Amino acid sequence: MYGTRLFDQPAHAAVRARLDAFLQGSGPLGVEIGFDHGMCILDRARRFPDHRHLGVELREARVEAASAHAPPNCLLLRIDARTLFSVLLPPASVDWVYLLFPTPPSGPKRVLLSAAFGAHVHAALKPGGTFWFATDVLELHTAAQGAFPWEEGSPPPLGAELSRRERVCRRDGLPVYRLCLRRPNAGA
Ligand SMILES: C[S@@+](CC[C@H](N)C(=O)[O-])C[C@H]1O[C@@H](n2cnc3c(N)ncnc32)[C@H](O)[C@@H]1O
DSSP states (O other), rough: OOOOGHHHHHHHHHHHHHHHHTTTSOOEEEEEEEOTHHHHHHHHHHOOSEEEEEEEEEEEHHHHHHHHTOOOEEEEEEEOOOIIIIIIIIOOEEEEEESSOOOOOSSSGGOOSHHHHHHHHHHEEEEEEEEEEEEEEEHHHHHHHOOOOOOOOOOOOOOSOOOOOHHHHHHHHHOOEEEEEEESSSOO
């Protein structure tokens, strides 16, 4: 699911066509990475009907299950976030990026929070756009600070639902490290 040429292939053309059609729409755009069951993005999609809500997730079953509940202003696709941000999103097209409790990488090929990813998110966000992040893994918080050396920003539109991992953190009393960062006008 990761590669700059992947979505040029016929097998992925339908996904790309759906994404491109959705991006043609109007209204502010939020992107959630790794939406899992989709509680947060589906809640926001219902609360903010004038916004567009794009979610990407690696697990096909999650995408299919959550898509059944998505209103027209919400598109959920099986795309690796690294591919989405590096080749599929137009520059300065996104208002808010949500990354909630990313998976700790199981090897170098799975790393999401890199300088390159930070630069691609910078390119896709509008100037002043927000990167919203949460994790209970201190190393991932440190990695996000390194990939996004940005100033503090204004919170994006939020719903009332907690993600599955955030519920676990509350239940088990785990610390949650958060970032709310504003995309700078220049640099990454
Ligand atoms: C630890 S789970 C957290 C899910 C949810 N955001 C939460 O807070 O409960 C991380 C999710 O991100 C997805 N994921 C991991 N790497 C991804 C990537 N590169 N692009 C898109 N989704 C990814 C995983 O499949 C998984 O569902």
